[in-house]
Amino acid sequence: MQDYLTNNCTYLLILMINILDPNDIDELAIFGGKPCFVDKLHVGRPNIGDRAHLLARINDILDRKWLSNNGFYVQEFEQRICEKLGVKHCIAMCNGTVALEIAIRATNLTGEVIVPSFTFIATAHALQWQEITPVFCDIDPIKHTLNPERIEAMITPRTTGIIGVHIWGQPCNIEAITAIAQQHNLKLIFDASHAFGSSYKSQMIGNFGDVEVFSFHATKFLNTFEGGAITTNNDELAAKIRLMKNFGFAGYDNVVYIGTNGKMSEVSAAMGITGLESINDFIEANQQNYKQYQREFQDLVGIRLFNYDEIDSYNYQYVILEIDDTITNISRDQIMKILHAENVLARRYFYPGCHRMEPYRSFFPHAGLLLPETEKIGNRVLVLPTGTSTSGDDIHKITQLIRYCVNNGLEISQKLQPKNISRAI
Numbered sequence: 001m002q003d004y005l006t007n008n009c010t011y012l013l014i015l016m017i018n019i020l021d022p023n024d025i026d027e028l029a030i031f032g033g034k035p036c037f038v039d040k041l042h043v044g045r046p047n048i049g050d051r052a053h054l055l056a057r058i059n060d061i062l063d064r065k066w067l068s069n070n071g072f073y074v075q076e077f078e079q080r081i082c083e084k085l086g087v088k089h090c091i092a093m094c095n096g097t098v099a100l101e102i103a104i105r106a107t108n109l110t111g112e113v114i115v116p117s118f119t120f121i122a123t124a125h126a127l128q129w130q131e132i133t134p135v136f137c138d139i140d141p142i143k144h145t146l147n148p149e150r151i152e153a154m155i156t157p158r159t160t161g162i163i164g165v166h167i168w169g170q171p172c173n174i175e176a177i178t179a180i181a182q183q184h185n186l187k188l189i190f191d192a193s194h195a196f197g198s199s200y201k202s203q204m205i206g207n208f209g210d211v212e213v214f215s216f217h218a219t220k221f222l223n224t225f226e227g228g229a230i231t232t233n234n235d236e237l238a239a240k241i242r243l244m245k246n247f248g249f250a251g252y253d254n255v256v257y258i259g260t261n262g263k264m265s266e267v268s269a270a271m272g273i274t275g276l277e278s279i280n281d282f283i284e285a286n287q288q289n290y291k292q293y294q295r296e297f298q299d300l301v302g303i304r305l306f307n308y309d310e311i312d313s314y315n316y317q318y319v320i321l322e323i324d325d326t327i328t329n330i331s332r333d334q335i336m337k338i339l340h341a342e343n344v345l346a347r348r349y350f351y352p353g354c355h356r357m358e359p360y361r362s363f364f365p366h367a368g369l370l371l372p373e374t375e376k377i378g379n380r381v382l383v384l385p386t387g388t389s390t391s392g393d394d395i396h397k398i399t400q401l402i403r404y405c406v407n408n409g410l411e412i413s414q415k416l417q418p419k420n421i422s423r424a425i
């Protein structure tokens with residue numbers, strides 16, 4: 001049955017793309033046709049390593065009766081990350097958000113901190129949670145990371161630091177941002193949640209700024225179910241962070257800092273170690289998918305696939321489209337709705353930008369005026385499925401669907417006008 005539907009769907013797609021008759025638009029699931037995919041295709045499907053190795057480790061954890069609090073597997077995980085990244089210290093945590101909060105405390109940030117608005121809300125919330133004001137700075141329209149040329153204008157006497165985000169696993173302009181931080185005596189944190197396994201000028205991400213923060217959430221390139229880590233080459237900061245993630249305990253009955261519970265569990269560490277054994281396979285799968293998307297989109301006007309250049313290495317965990325509706329005649333949101341109806345759950349990361357979410361939009365209702373590139377990119381980006389669960393055949397169908405939408409942009413967007421949809425239904 002599955003084969004029948006898949007073949008049928010491929011046939012319909014070929015028909016749709018070759019004939020390009022606006023009447024075939026009715027075959028789209030959004031207008032009542034059969035969805036192209038029987039099962040939902042997600043962005044952020046977890047990369048899972050060798051199941052037998054993981055289960056053996058979990059059994060061992062149960063035998064050892066040591067489930068958390070800096071256990072054997074957490075120590076091994078931290079050690080392996082240090083080796084992989086060539087960094088002195090890795091402190092594993094329960095998630096990336098708490099890791100960010102601890103990094104912010106440990107580096108003594110206060111007052112105002114400069115961050116991109118084009119990021120997951122956790123980057124801004126980790127500051128605001130500690131009553132530090134995130135000051136949103138615009139991004140480079142090509143790389144989607146903090147634009148160093150915009151940073152200095154955002155610095156005030158209250159500014160104590162900068163948090164750069166290596167969005168999509170692609171490093172910020174680290175050299176330029178580091179120079180600005182040094183010149184103005186600001187602390188520098190990189191939110192490297194997307195960037196495990198990526199490098200900058202031949203050095204692994206994890207070695208830059210005062211500290212770097214990773215997320216190992218289920219959707220990330222390397223996952224520990226939930227998890228995160230701080231890496232640093234600064235001994236003093238590392239020691240402080242280790243205490244802070246364990247309530248500030250320095251020995252059984254001695255608390256020396258205000259701390260929290262940021263500990264990673266043993267089961268999470270076991271998942272992380274198991275994933276680390278397979279990261280070359282994960283990268284290969286992601287890179288192959290990315291190259292296929294690149295080939296299949298190369299001649300499609302109005303669609304830009306986010307480009308990972310060949311200078312550094314990346315994990316290719318995200319496949320990002322920018323849709324310019326002045327050319328395609330169909331908007332990003334309309335294409336997304338069509339894909340969702342076909343069971344392709346593409347995502348609008350990071351729309352509408354932190355500055356348009358609460359509490360920031362109430363605090364700074366006009367912030368958008370200083371963030372033109374953030375607003376533009378936020379309205380154009382669509383993230384597509386990739387990872388070890390996405391096949392070449394899936395990618396072919398997704399790209400053909402998008403090609404069909406763009407080639408018939410005007411007709412489809414007219415038909416998507418609210419009155420036409422209700423008539424179709």
Ligand code: T4K
Binds near residue numbers: 042095097119165
């Ligand atoms: N900084 C940055 C730049 C970040 O991107 C993030 C997290 C953080 C900081 C904070 O790190 P953590 O505290 O999360 O460690 C997801 C993730 O939950 C979030 O971790 C991630 N960024 C963000 C980019 O994506 P949502 O709201 O999109 O999650 P959700 O539940 O919609 O899941 C996304 C997709 O993944 C769904 O289509 C389903 C799929 N999925 C999800 C899970 C959890 C699965 O297939 N299996 C799963 O187990 O935020």
